[in-house]
Structures are given as structure tokens and as C-alpha cells.
Amino acid sequence: MAVTPTVMVVEDEPPQREVLRYNLEAAGYRVVMASSGDEAVILAAEEAPDVVILDWMLPGISGIEVCRQLRARREMADTPIIMLSARGEEADRVRGLDTGADDYVVKPYAVAELLARVKAQLRRARPSAVGQIIRHGDIELDAARHRVSRGGTEIHLGPTEFRLLALLIEHPGRVWTRDQLLDRVWGRDVYVDTRTVDVHVGRLRKALRAGGGGDPIRTVRGAGYALD
Numbered sequence: 352m353a354v355t356p357t358v359m360v361v362e363d364e365p366p367q368r369e370v371l372r373y374n375l376e377a378a379g380y381r382v383v384m385a386s387s388g389d390e391a392v393i394l395a396a397e398e399a400p401d402v403v404i405l406d407w408m409l410p411g412i413s414g415i416e417v418c419r420q421l422r423a424r425r426e427m428a429d430t431p432i433i434m435l436s437a438r439g440e441e442a443d444r445v446r447g448l449d450t451g452a453d454d455y456v457v458k459p460y461a462v463a464e465l466l467a468r469v470k471a472q473l474r475r476a477r478p479s480a481v482g483q484i485i486r487h488g489d490i491e492l493d494a495a496r497h498r499v500s501r502g503g504t505e506i507h508l509g510p511t512e513f514r515l516l517a518l519l520i521e522h523p524g525r526v527w528t529r530d531q532l533l534d535r536v537w538g539r540d541v542y543v544d545t546r547t548v549d550v551h552v553g554r555l556r557k558a559l560r561a562g563g564g565g566d567p568i569r570t571v572r573g574a575g576y577a578l579d
């Protein structure tokens with residue numbers, strides 16, 4: 352696996368939060384938790400989750416409203432959102448999907464089924480996490496074989512540069528801050544200076560340009576990096 356996918360769980364009931372955290376971590380995901388809609392909106396901006404599991408009934412702003420607010424942000428436009436609800440009415444299901452949710456699961460649900468749905472959404476949105484080959488322009492990344500090529504020529508990358516490229520190539524055009532890259536590529540518990548990010552981005556650029564192609568990584572002043 353290239354970069355551990357992050358799942359954001361938005362749920363206010365402590366027992367359900369713990370069941371989800373335990374099972375998602377056991378399945379190999381990085382989990383971040385929000386217990387209210389307001390917290391979810393802030394956390395989504397900080398964590399850039401790969402999948403969101405969103406309870407409908409929340410204190411303060413409802414899951415439906417959170418869904419609408421997340422969808423309105425450019426960087427969250429394609430992030431899969433799975434809504435959880437105690438409501439089983441067809442009209443509610445349609446309303447949930449209308450607001451921009453990708454899937455809708457009725458409580459009480461089987462955890463195994465929810466995990467299968469998370470994986471299905473990732474397969475679509477984060478192909479490298481499930482071992483598929485990703486192409487962007489003339490760059491090809493094969494996560495299962497840990498290989499990268501550009502214009503058909505194999506490129507040798509260190510493990511950190513590989514993980515950086517895997518993250519960037521799955522979200523072309525998206526601007527990542529150095530802190531977000533540190534969290535996602537190095538892990539949140541590792542002490543690394545943000546300048547380390549610049550060093551590794553520099554190495555990745557050099558490797559990608561070794562065959563003579565242009566620089567596909569854009570530096571966004573005051574913000575971070577994006578792959579174009």
C-alpha cells in the first residue's frame with residue numbers, strides 16, 4: 352500500500368464511535384473522528400480525508416448540512432461520503448444521495464458491510480490504496496509492484512518520494528500544504544521539520560525530470576505543492 356487512506360468518522364454516539372474506530376484501524380486505515388457537524392467541517396479541511404463516514408443525526412448542524420458544506424469545497428468535491436442514518440425511508444435515502452452523498456447505510460448496520468462499502472468507495476477514489484495502476488499524463492504508478500515510469504522509462508524512487516508521488520498523483524491539481532503532506536506521507540507521530548518536505552519534493556522532481564520531461568509539480572507560494 353502506498354499511503355494509508357484516511358477515513359473521517361462523524362458520529363456523536365460514543366459506543367458507535369469506538370466500534371468504528373476499532374474496526375477501521377484493524378482494517379488498516381488511519382482514522383480521524385469528529386463528534387459534531389461543525390467539528391467535521393473544520394477537521395475535513397485539516398485532514399483531507401479519503402473517505403467520510405457521516406452520521407445524519409448530529410448535535411448542531413445535521414449530517415445532511417455537513418454533506419452539503421463539504422461538497423461545496425473544491426478539494427472535497429470528489430471525496431466519497433457515506434451517510435449513516437436510522438431512517439430507512441426511501442425518501443430519506445434519495446434526499447441523502449441528492450445532497451451529494453455517494454452511499455447511504457441504514458442503522459443498525461453490519462460493520463463488515465460498512466467496511467466493504469468503504470473499500471468500494473476507495474477503489475473508485477484512491478486506486479493506489481487498493482493496488483491499481485494510476486496514470487497521469489506520461490507518469491504511471493503501479494502501487495502493487497512499487498514501480499513508477501515516465502514515458503515508458505522506469506524511474507527509481509526512494510520510499511518517501513514514492514509515497515509522495517502516490518498521494519499527489521491521486522489528486523491531480525489539488526494543493527497540499529506541507530503539514531498535510533507531513534501527516535499523510537510521514538505520519539502524524541513522526542517529528543519531521545516541514546523543510547524536510549521541500550527536500551523530498553525536490554528529489555521527486557529531479558527523479559521525474561531525469562528523462563528530460565517537464566516539471567509536473569507546481570509550487571504554490573505560501574501554500575504547498577500540487578501535481579498538474
Ligand code: CA
Nearest residue numbers: 363406408409
Ligand atoms: Ca447520531
